[in-house]
Structures are given as C-alpha cells and as structure tokens.
Amino acid sequence: MTLLPGPKAREFQQRLLRWDVRGKRSLPWRQHSRTAYEVLIAELLLRKTGMATVRQVYEGFLARFPSPHELAHAEISEIGAVIGILGLCFAYGKSLPLVDSNVVRVLQRVFSFKSSKRRPHTDPVLWQASSEVIAGAPPARANQALLDFAGTVCVHQNPKCDICPMRDLCDYFQAKGDQTRA
Numbered sequence: 001m002t003l004l005p006g007p008k009a010r011e012f013q014q015r016l017l018r019w020d021v022r023g024k025r026s027l028p029w030r031q032h033s034r035t036a037y038e039v040l041i042a043e044l045l046l047r048k049t050g051m052a053t054v055r056q057v058y059e060g061f062l063a064r065f066p067s068p069h070e071l072a073h074a075e076i077s078e079i080g081a082v083i084g085i086l087g088l089c090f091a092y093g094k095s096l097p098l099v100d101s102n103v104v105r106v107l108q109r110v111f112s113f114k115s116s117k118r119r120p121h122t123d124p125v126l127w128q129a130s131s132e133v134i135a136g137a138p139p140a141r142a143n144q145a146l147l148d149f150a151g152t153v154c155v156h157q158n159p160k161c162d163i164c165p166m167r168d169l170c171d172y173f174q175a176k177g178d179q180t181r182a
C-alpha cells in the first residue's frame with residue numbers, strides 16, 4: 001500500500017531532480033575525485049547541520065580521519081573534538097536515520113503529511129513516505145537533492161516559495177494562497 005498519491009510523488013521527484021541539476025553548487029564533497037567514504041561523511045554531517053557549517057569542518061575532518069580505518073580507531077571524544085561545533089555525537093558504523101527534520105518538513109508541507117509521533121523523523125510511516133518520493137531514482141542523488149532542497153528552498157523559516165518549482169504541487173503553498181484570498 002502506498003501512502004502518497006503516486007502521480008504527485010512522481011512529479012515531485014522529477015521536479016526535484018531537475019532542480020538539482022540547475023541548483024547544483026560547487027560543493028567540496030561533490031568533486032568527482034571524492035571517494036565513497038568522503039561522500040558518506042559529507043552526507044552524515046549534512047543530516048545533522050546546515051551546509052554552511054559542514055563547509056567549515058569538512059576538510060578538517062577528512063584531514064584528521066582520511067579513511068574509515070582512522071575513524072574506526074578514533075575515540076568518540078576525539079571525533080567530538082574535531083566536529084565539536086556541530087554538537088554531533090555519532091559512532092562509526094551506527095546507522096543514522098534517512099529521514100531527518102528537514103525531510104519531514106518538506107513532506108509535511110508538500111503532501112500535508114502528518115505523523116502521529118512526537119518525533120516524526122523516527123516514524124516508520126514517514127520513512128515509507130520518503131522512500132515513495134525517491135522511488136526509482138538513484139537513491140544517493142535523490143536523497144542529496146531532497147536535503148539540499150530542504151536546506152536552501154523549503155527552509156524552516158520563510159520558505160522561498162517565490163522561487164520554488166513545487167508551488168502548484170505544494171499543499172502548504174496552496175493553503176497560504178487560499179488564506180490570502182479569503
């Protein structure tokens with residue numbers, strides 16, 4: 001059983017991937033020479049904080065932990081010291097949620113999707129909704145695009161609806177327009 005209306009989810013995905021091509025910025029973790037480990041570290045950091053902060057700590061983190069070997073043998077406190085300004089606490093090898101608060105926000109706005117959980121990003125139902133949005137697309141690219149979109153366009157405060165490619169799909173935007181017209 002699917003949660004989201006299929007045609008709308010597919011249209012959202014297509015627009016997201018088109019936006020990703022247009023909106024792609026020159027980011028250090030997107031260089032072609034990056035290893036899978038280096039890309040993974042960027043993705044983990046981006047799930048926890050904003051792009052500007054990750055830019056500040058990314059190269060320093062890789063300089064200290066250039067491979068999984070160094071990271072696996074580091075003390076958690078040492079990892080914390082390197083990325084301390086992020087307030088992160090994650091252990092190597094521990095899986096992190098694929099749905100974070102940014103993805104939750106986009107799904108709630110565009111699809112009026114509500115979770116009954118107090119912490120929606122832990123809700124398995126939201127994980128399913130997220131997987132429906134990226135179904136059939138290369139997962140790494142679609143997930144990254146979704147995170148970037150949430151972090152630059154559909155931001156927490158003052159979402160940039162005026163430049164958003166999802167406007168006519170977005171329940172939040174439609175509702176806002178209805179309120180203005182009422």
Ligand code: SF4
Pocket residue numbers: 109110153154155159160161164165166167170171172173
């Ligand atoms: S129209 Fe506004 S609220 Fe809707 S997805 Fe775009 S930025 Fe977010």
